Amino acid sequence: MRWGVAAGGAIGVALVPLVVLSAPTVVTAQTAEMEQGKRLYESQCGSCHGPLGNGGRGANLAQPRLRRASDDQALFNIIRRGIPGTEMPGSPLTPRQVSSIAAYVKTLGRVEPEDIPGDGRRGEAVFAALDCARCHTLGGRGGIVGPGLDDIGARRSAAHLREALLDPEASVPSGFLQLRVVTKDGRALTGFRVNEDAFSIQFRDLSGRLHSFWKYELDVLEQQWQRSPMGSYAARLTSEQTDDLVAYLVSLKGAQ
Numbered sequence: 495m496r497w498g499v500a501a502g503g504a505i506g507v508a509l510v511p512l513v514v515l516s517a518p519t520v521v522t523a524q525t526a527e528m529e530q531g532k533r534l535y536e537s538q539c540g541s542c543h544g545p546l547g548n549g550g551r552g553a554n555l556a557q558p559r560l561r562r563a564s565d566d567q568a569l570f571n572i573i574r575r576g577i578p579g580t581e582m583p584g585s586p587l588t589p590r591q592v593s594s595i596a597a598y599v600k601t602l603g604r605v606e607p608e609d610i611p612g613d614g615r616r617g618e619a620v621f622a623a624l625d626c627a628r629c630h631t632l633g634g635r636g637g638i639v640g641p642g643l644d645d646i647g648a649r650r651s652a653a654h655l656r657e658a659l660l661d662p663e664a665s666v667p668s669g670f671l672q673l674r675v676v677t678k679d680g681r682a683l684t685g686f687r688v689n690e691d692a693f694s695i696q697f698r699d700l701s702g703r704l705h706s707f708w709k710y711e712l713d714v715l716e717q718q719w720q721r722s723p724m725g726s727y728a729a730r731l732t733s734e735q736t737d738d739l740v741a742y743l744v745s746l747k748g749a750q
């Protein structure tokens with residue numbers, strides 16, 4: 495729904511050349527493009543990437559170098575087509591609108607980097623002590639109940655990561671669907687969906703075992719959107735440990 499709402503608005507007004515020359519009028523044109531880019535950014539992107547680009551559900555865009563959008567063309571393509579297999583959607587905007595957003599996104603990179611309190615090295619020890627790897631893979635080791643964390647710091651903002659620890663059900667990644675099933679012979683299982691079609695469903699239980707059922711074998715198939723088996727760590731972490739753990743997660747940027 496978010497898409498296409500603002501797209502129709504005040505656009506058509508500023509048909510702005512991208513390559514600008516140094517004539518005085520161009521300055522206004524450039525400003526108009528930037529304003530359009532800012533408006534579009536706020537309506538189409540801000541909800542995920544944050545009003546200032548610091549990220550949220552989406553990656554932090556307020557940095558000088560973007561991991562996947564390393565040059566102008568890549569940035570344009572990402573905004574146009576999205577990143578398949580992730581929550582980053584493609585958009586129905588015109589190429590010109592996409593260019594204006596791209597120009598605006600580039601200005602976000604000039605802001606000061608986010609100041610993250612906490613000590614990543616101490617956070618690594620907290621991660622080990624709480625056995626987060628029981629459910630999450632990192633560096634090729636660990637469980638598969640939760641999402642892999644190798645590049646979580648590149649995909650999510652500090653604010654989102656903090657929320658994932660303290661209030662996991664407020665920030666469940668789309669695509670993660672918890673299920674409760676009860677089979678006709680009375681077995682009850684909780685897990686998350688791996689695959690589903692009209693007749694069958696495959697899911698992983700919380701120990702990581704894969705199950706496959708025909709739907710007619712099930713008495714109950716309950717979809718628990720926004721539910722998470724990862725309990726809140728609010729009561730188990732001091733605020734200092736939370737800061738340290740967030741700093742550690744932010745440092746996990748994957749292969750650069």
Ligand code: HEC
Nearest residue numbers: 538539542551552553560561562563572573580581582649
């Ligand atoms: C529904 C949430 C959502 C919306 C809306 C959204 N994004 Fe994203 N975006 C993401 C996520 C999540 C990622 C990280 C994908 C990954 O790498 O796993 C991302 C990644 C990106 C990247 C790559 C960042 C990098 O580090 O290379 C750019 C650039 C980007 N988005 C720009 C935009 C722009 C501009 C808009 C608006 C036109 C937008 N996004 C709208 C969720 C969103």
Ligand code: HEC
Nearest residue numbers: 624626629639640641655658662665666667670722723724
């Ligand atoms: C019982 C299994 C389990 C344990 C233990 C666990 N997690 Fe999770 N975690 C999950 C699942 C499942 C999800 C996906 C659903 C959600 O967001 O809550 C998740 C989500 C996350 C996310 C958000 C990922 C994203 O893409 O937004 C982060 C970050 C995270 N966990 C970190 C941790 C850390 C750090 C610990 C240890 C303090 C931990 N988890 C312990 C199962 C677990």
